[in-house]
Amino acid sequence: MTERPVGPEFPHPVIVADLPAGESRVALVATAAQRDALARRFAVPGIDRLEARLVLTPESGHRDLRVRGQVTGRVRQACVVTLAPMETAIDAAFDVHCRSEPTTPGPGGDLDLDPTEDVEPLEDGTIDLGELVAEQFALEIPAYPRAPGASFDGFATGAGDGGPEDPPPNPFSVLAKLGEKG
Numbered sequence: 001m002t003e004r005p006v007g008p009e010f011p012h013p014v015i016v017a018d019l020p021a022g023e024s025r026v027a028l029v030a031t032a033a034q035r036d037a038l039a040r041r042f043a044v045p046g047i048d049r050l051e052a053r054l055v056l057t058p059e060s061g062h063r064d065l066r067v068r069g070q071v072t073g074r075v076r077q078a079c080v081v082t083l084a085p086m087e088t089a090i091d092a093a094f095d096v097h098c099r100s101e102p103t104t105p106g107p108g109g110d111l112d113l114d115p116t117e118d119v120e121p122l123e124d125g126t127i128d129l130g131e132l133v134a135e136q137f138a139l140e141i142p143a144y145p146r147a148p149g150a151s152f153d154g155f156a157t158g159a160g161d162g163g164p165e166d167p168p169p170n171p172f173s174v175l176a177k178l179g180e181k182g
Helices: 032-042 129-140 173-181
Strands: 013-015 024-029 046-059 064-078 085-099 118-121 126-128
Touching: 013 129, 024 129, 032 046, 032 064, 032 129, 046 129, 064 129, 085 129, 126 129
Parallel strands: 085 118
Antiparallel strands: 013 126, 024 046, 046 064, 064 085
């Protein structure tokens, strides 16, 4: 089996040092060929639309970059209940800090990381905005999509029907029944 390289199916590299001071606004729209390539990568039947509106703000003297944005689109999937084809709308905001320097350990060897901050590395002062958008889009694709109205009717779902609320069978219950007969 031949392995294909991952990305960049939706390339849009930006050199942080070339950005003007202050905020810059960028709109990205994936072509049909780019959406098809991303659909293969994300293992979904198709991506009908992928767009992003971004606000780029250089930080730390143009060494780092903050990217705030909104990614929208439509992805084709199969319902996990019925296996019928369905579409899922994607509409998500994100805020990512792109750093040129990796975080270095502080005193005592601990990394000073903010768990609420999403950080991406800059490679040679460059960030691929298309790849960043593709990653944010992929994070929003439901792993177990369910079509509206699809349900698990007829399957075990409650007490007494073997569902998750039932206690496991007691292996000693057979012995207890034997003792009752004697």
